[in-house]
Amino acid sequence: MSYDAVVLISFGGPERPEDVLPFLANVTRGRNVPPDRLAEVAEHYQHFGGVSPINQQCRDLLAAIRADFAAHGLDLPVHWGNRNWHPMLADTVAQLRDDGITSALGFVTSAYGGYSSCRQYLEDISTARAAVGPDAPRIEKLRQYWDHPGFVEPHADAVANALATLDPARRDSTRLVFTAHSIPVSMAASAGPQGGRYEAQLREAAALVAERAAPGLPYDLVWQSRSGPPQVPWLEPDVNDHLRALAADGVTSVVVSPIGFVSDHLEVVWDLDTEAAATAKQLGLDFVRAGTPGTDRRFVAMVRELVTERLNPADTAARRRLGTLPAWDTCPAGCCQPARRP
Known part of the structure; x- marks a missing residue:
């Protein structure tokens, strides 16, 4: 299978005070979160001027991935789209289509399995592609990396x-x-x-x-x-x-x-x-x-390694893991169903 782009896919976050409530509405749509809880969480964002750090962290990670790809001769453009706030994933998928991209790999900023940490991202990709239409590029999510x-x-x-x-x-x-x-x-x-x-x-x-x-x-x-x-x-x-x-x-x-x-x-x-x-x-x-990986050079290199794994599936020696739990590239059908809403 050939691929012609990589997409960094993340949660998204507000970048000004007036973004906070619309962002939270996107996050909680269909979840029956009480209004007082929404107001409480909104106040957390206002404590930091209505700005979440996550979008800037994604910009920094995006730049680091691009630089790492270039340094190691991996000639794939890297784009960025979010689940809940701009740049929205559907807009990114439309840009990929306009750029002539037909098949991409998606790296999500969640290391784990589960509904909200994995399956929901697959649903986000499907929804974004449906919004763009039949000529939307295919996007395959890279594997979970909790033990990389x-x-x-x-x-x-x-x-x-x-x-x-x-x-x-x-x-x-x-x-x-x-x-x-x-x-x-x-x-x-x-x-x-x-x-x-x-x-x-x-x-x-x-x-x-x-x-x-x-x-x-x-x-x-x-x-x-x-x-x-x-x-x-x-x-x-x-x-x-x-x-x-x-x-x-x-x-x-x-x-x-x-x-x-x-x-x-x-x-x-x-x-x-x-x-x-x-x-x-x-x-x-x-x-x-303790800190988090952020743009640590080893974490950035991991993204490249996950991409090259998928580009060269026969090279099993390059697949680095420290754990023993089962792992797979493509999630089985029906995995990690969402919890039933009360």
């Missing part, structure tokens, strides 16, 4: 660097806490070929990072950023509740690693750097938040 060295190693280095800032005399009472976006319990346990992959992959990624960055240090995987109706069960514990439990158990210091994310977007800088940090301060916990 280019994702694991930057996270591990960030954890090690964060740990080095804490008092070594308190090592015995220090805890490593990995966080990821919570999802409904029904979604986490969804049926089908990839049912339960989101949580399983996160646990494997956390183990891979922990064993490289802090061997022997106790660690947990907890959740953040839940939304939706309060009567719907979501994965727990929430990071703030977990910090309270750790403090009650005598933990004095925590390193929090947002293993579920590839960059320091709003759900990192608000939910962790603002809310969780404030909780830790109230509890008297030493709190350090």
Whole structure:
């Protein structure tokens, strides 16, 4: 199979105050999110001037990928389109068509399986192509990369660097806490070929990072950023509740690693750097938040490696993985069905 472009596909975010509510309307369409919850989340964005960091992070990643491709002789143009805000994916697909692109590979800024982290991106691609029409280029999503060295190693280095800032005399009472976006319990346990992959992959990624960055240090995987109706069960514990439990158990210091994310977007800088940090301060916990891959050269190189994997499927030796969970290039039909709405 030949391809003539790569598309960076991300979540998107507002870039001025008046964008916030229309952006949130796109994100929550059909999800029955209570209005007071929307207003609460909108205030998080206004705390940062109505600007999410994610679009600039995508611009930086886009530039880094293009430079890496050029340096390694990979002659493919790289475009960018978002799920929820400009540049919208449908507009990007239309531009690809106008540029004569017929077949592209899609790299999404989510390392994991699951509905919102994988399948929904496939639906976004399908919707965007349908909006453009019958001459829209084909776009194939690249594989999940939770256990790729280019994702694991930057996270591990960030954890090690964060740990080095804490008092070594308190090592015995220090805890490593990995966080990821919570999802409904029904979604986490969804049926089908990839049912339960989101949580399983996160646990494997956390183990891979922990064993490289802090061997022997106790660690947990907890959740953040839940939304939706309060009567719907979501994965727990929430990071703030977990910090309270750790403090009650005598933990004095925590390193929090947002293993579920590839960059320091709003759900990192608000939910962790603002809310969780404030909780830790109230509890008297030493709190350090580890960084995310962002534009780390290994993460950028990983994108190229995932592309060359697909370009050269017979070269199985080039397929770099650190984990043991099943992985595949093309998701099976029916995988990761969405949770039923109440």
